[in-house]
Amino acid sequence: MRDLAAGVRLAVTTLTVFPLRAGRVDRGVAAVAMAAAPAVGALLGVAVAVVLAAGRAAGAPGQLAAALAVAAGALLTRGMHLDGLADTVDALGSYRSSGAALEIMKKPDIGPFGVAAIALTLLVQAGALAGAGAGAVVVAWTAGRLGVPLACRRGVPAARPEGLGALVAGTVPAPVAAAAVVLVATAAVWAVPGRPWQGPAAVAAASLAALLLVRHAVRRFGGVTGDVIGAAVETATTVALIGLALG
Numbered sequence: 001m002r003d004l005a006a007g008v009r010l011a012v013t014t015l016t017v018f019p020l021r022a023g024r025v026d027r028g029v030a031a032v033a034m035a036a037a038p039a040v041g042a043l044l045g046v047a048v049a050v051v052l053a054a055g056r057a058a059g060a061p062g063q064l065a066a067a068l069a070v071a072a073g074a075l076l077t078r079g080m081h082l083d084g085l086a087d088t089v090d091a092l093g094s095y096r097s098s099g100a101a102l103e104i105m106k107k108p109d110i111g112p113f114g115v116a117a118i119a120l121t122l123l124v125q126a127g128a129l130a131g132a133g134a135g136a137v138v139v140a141w142t143a144g145r146l147g148v149p150l151a152c153r154r155g156v157p158a159a160r161p162e163g164l165g166a167l168v169a170g171t172v173p174a175p176v177a178a179a180a181v182v183l184v185a186t187a188a189v190w191a192v193p194g195r196p197w198q199g200p201a202a203v204a205a206a207s208l209a210a211l212l213l214v215r216h217a218v219r220r221f222g223g224v225t226g227d228v229i230g231a232a233v234e235t236a237t238t239v240a241l242i243g244l245a246l247g
Helices: 002-015 027-035 037-057 062-076 080-094 098-106 112-129 134-144 147-151 164-168 174-190 198-221 226-245
Strands: none
Touching: 002 027, 002 037, 027 037, 027 147, 027 164, 027 174, 037 062, 037 134, 037 147, 037 174, 062 112, 080 098, 080 112, 080 198, 080 226, 098 198, 112 226, 134 174, 134 198, 134 226, 147 174, 147 198, 147 226, 164 226, 174 198, 198 226
16 A cells, blocks of 8 residues: 555656655556556546636637647646657657667757657647547547556666666556556547547557557667656657547
């Protein structure tokens, strides 16, 4: 129970802007925190859906309400996952060796690949949210956080011996990560009214996108980092939103 409570606190503190009192932090607690990431994503999705609904109720055009909702989502996570996406894309786009690519990730600046990745991701997310219902928003943000346990599942190494990646890499049992995907996909049946298949399909596509990104990162960098995990979150969220917006 102590691991559970500490893990929930770590998940909220790491994945959102809300700081909770720090507790014990070790790989056991990290395993709970990374497995709990989709639940934190669901709460973030509710907050984003509220902002979207408030914008529409205030008479804002659909694209403006969607842009405000996406901005709220970024603020609630300190833009951390977007930063991870930018750093990961910059490193991948450099075509350098693993060591040199990891050094690019550590730099505080953002290169042209990273800037383009952030801009395009926010543009696609806002476009997909323009016509989305509340259920689709919650499912998308929950599905996005499936990227966390999938990136941290056992068998996936850390790219560095230090940092967030070293703490959380390989902590989540593969069956737990798989169960999270199944649970979210099942709940997503209600995401798109009249299309019970669309939500689960979007969750499956988001999970596959996260897995492919992590696999590519392991091949290029030798493992995952905190930036790669953030990139998996943004990639999965964006793919889920696209899948939920189609049709």
